[in-house]
Amino acid sequence: xxxxxxxxxxxxxxxxxxxxxxxxxxxxxxxxxxxxxxxxxxxxxxxxxxxxxxxxxxxxxxxxxxxxxxxxxxxxxxxxxxxxxxxxxxxxxxxxxxxxxxxxxxxxxxxxxxxxxxxxxxxxxxxxxxxxxxxxxxxxxxxxxxxxxxxxxxxxxxxxxx
Amino acid sequence: xxxxxxxxxxxxxxxxxxxxxxxxxxxxxxxxxxxxxxxxxxxxxxxxxxxxxxxxxxxxxxxxxxxxxxxxxxxxxxxxxxxxxxxxxxxxxxxxxxxxxxxxxxxxxxxxxxxxxxxxxxxxxxxxxxxxxxxxxxxxxxxxxxxxxxxxxxxxxxxxxxxxxxxxxxxxxxxxxxxxxxxxxxxxxxxxxxxxxxxxxxxx
Numbered sequence: 190x191x192x193x194x195x196x197x198x199x200x201x202x203x204x205x206x207x208x209x210x211x212x213x214x215x216x217x218x219x220x221x222x223x224x225x226x227x228x229x230x231x232x233x234x235x236x237x238x239x240x241x242x243x244x245x246x247x248x249x250x251x252x253x254x255x256x257x258x259x260x261x262x263x264x265x266x267x268x269x270x271x272x273x274x275x276x277x278x279x280x281x282x283x284x285x286x287x288x289x290x291x292x293x294x295x296x297x298x299x300x301x302x303x304x305x306x307x308x309x310x311x312x313x314x315x316x317x318x319x320x321x322x323x324x325x326x327x328x329x330x331x332x333x334x335x336x337x338x339x340x341x342x343x344x345x346x347x348x349x350x351x
Numbered sequence: 352x353x354x355x356x357x358x359x360x361x362x363x364x365x366x367x368x369x370x371x372x373x374x375x376x377x378x379x380x381x382x383x384x385x386x387x388x389x390x391x392x393x394x395x396x397x398x399x400x401x402x403x404x405x406x407x408x409x410x411x412x413x414x415x416x417x418x419x420x421x422x423x424x425x426x427x428x429x430x431x432x433x434x435x436x437x438x439x440x441x442x443x444x445x446x447x448x449x450x451x452x453x454x455x456x457x458x459x460x461x462x463x464x465x466x467x468x469x470x471x472x473x474x475x476x477x478x479x480x481x482x483x484x485x486x487x488x489x490x491x492x493x494x495x496x497x498x499x500x501x502x503x504x505x506x507x508x509x510x511x512x513x514x515x516x517x518x519x520x521x522x523x524x525x526x527x528x529x530x531x532x533x534x535x536x537x538x539x540x541x542x543x544x545x546x547x548x549x550x551x552x553x554x555x
Contacts, residue, residue: 236495239484268538272531275469279527282473283480290426290481291488295496301423302489304498333473340465343538 194342201335202258208328209251209281212321216244219317223310232307232314239291240318246284247325250277250332271339278332285325292318376532377448379525384441386522387475391434394482394515397421399508419505426485427512433478434519437526440471465537468530475526479519486512 216234223230234240257270296315298306308315399419404412421427444464447454490509492500502509 230495232495237493238487242484268535271534271538275472275527275531275534279472279476283476286429286477286481287484290429290485293425294485294488294498299424301419302498302501304496307496333469336469337466340534340537 198335198338199258201331201338202254205328205331205335206251206254206258208324208331209247209254212324212328213244213247213251215317215324216240216247216321219314219321221311221314221317225310230307230310232311234318237291239287243284243288243321243325246280247328250281250328253277271336274332274336274339278329278336281325281329281332285322285329288318288322288325292322372532372536373448376529377445379529380441380445380448383522383525383529384438384445386518386525387434387438387441390515390519390522391431391438393511393518394421394427394431394434397427397508397511397515399505401504403504417504419501419508421512424485426481430478430482430515430519433474434522437471437475437522440467441526444468461537461540465530465533468526468533472523472526472530475519475523479516479523482512482519483516486516 220231220233222232234244253273260266260270292315294304294306296306296308298304397420400416401419402414402416405415406413421431444467447460447464486509488498490500490502492498
């Protein structure tokens with residue numbers, strides 16, 4: 190692959206590495222506690238399996254990005270890398286979607302199930318988690334861009350337009 | 352152009368012949384269509400009503416009716432929409448697969464099918480995972496956030512939504528396989544072609 194095709198992919202993978210690493214770190218360092226009528230509210234990311242899944246997926250994706258940054262581009266694993274890119278993009282997508290679902294319940298509550306929102310009591314935790322979700326969203330989008338760019342390299346879209 | 356010829360790497364990766372692969376793909380897509388369709392239908396018809404006694408005044412019990420519907424949770428609404436979309440997409444791809452040789456797409460279908468597949472796989476994965484984690488929250492509750500579990504009261508609602516989630520996850524796996532096979536075939540298909548100006552000659 191020529192240099193003009195290698196540089197955008199390298200930059201995209203670097204961006205994906207940054208996004209996934211920052212999502213993991215921001216989610217890990219999120220915690221807050223509040224005191225309410227003698228009850229102590231302690232909010233950490235380990236309280237919910239969804240956030241643990243989010244941290245796990247972003248850690249795996251950041252390790253994968255790190256490995257692929259240093260891989261030579263014209264290796265014989267082209268197919269495998271494409272499939273792994275697809276799987277990583279899907280995993281990141283599922284983790285962000287699940288966290289959004291749980292975060293929506295935490296912010297707005299669910300009156301039918303009798304679940305009260307918790308963001309009023311632990312606002313710092315909610316803001317921190319929102320920041321981590323934004324980074325995770327950026328990571329998912331960048332992974333899909335990587336996949337589309339790989340498809341574009343394969344398809345040679347300019348050939349189709351003539 | 353030189354890079355195009357240089358891309359002709361392992362073009363003979365597939366050990367299955369063309370028509371057998373097509374048949375296998377059609378079969379997989381049929382299964383995926385049924386899986387996503389059943390997930391949509393089961394979740395859309397998911398409703399349970401329960402009457403519980405709140406208080407007793409004298410000898411007259413005061414009852415209240417609680418309903419569990421899928422519309423109460425945005426995650427399940429998104430699940431129904433995503434799986435409905437995916438089942439429509441699978442149906443469309445089945446139709447295109449059967450009528451394909453009659454319609455001449457001039458190469459646009461070779462690009463549109465994998466990209467559409469990719470989009471729908473992403474949407475279904477988002478919907479399925481959101482529903483799975485919301486279901487886990489409903490089944491176990493969250494003691495740290497003081498959220499009670501609801502599955503002990505609405506057991507058939509939980510069972511049915513669990514069945515819909517399993518069907519959707521099976522459909523997601525099948526669609527991922529189909530999508531990756533399409534992408535690999537795209538790569539092989541393009542690496543076998545040598546572009547000669549405007550005429551397209553497929554050189555095997």
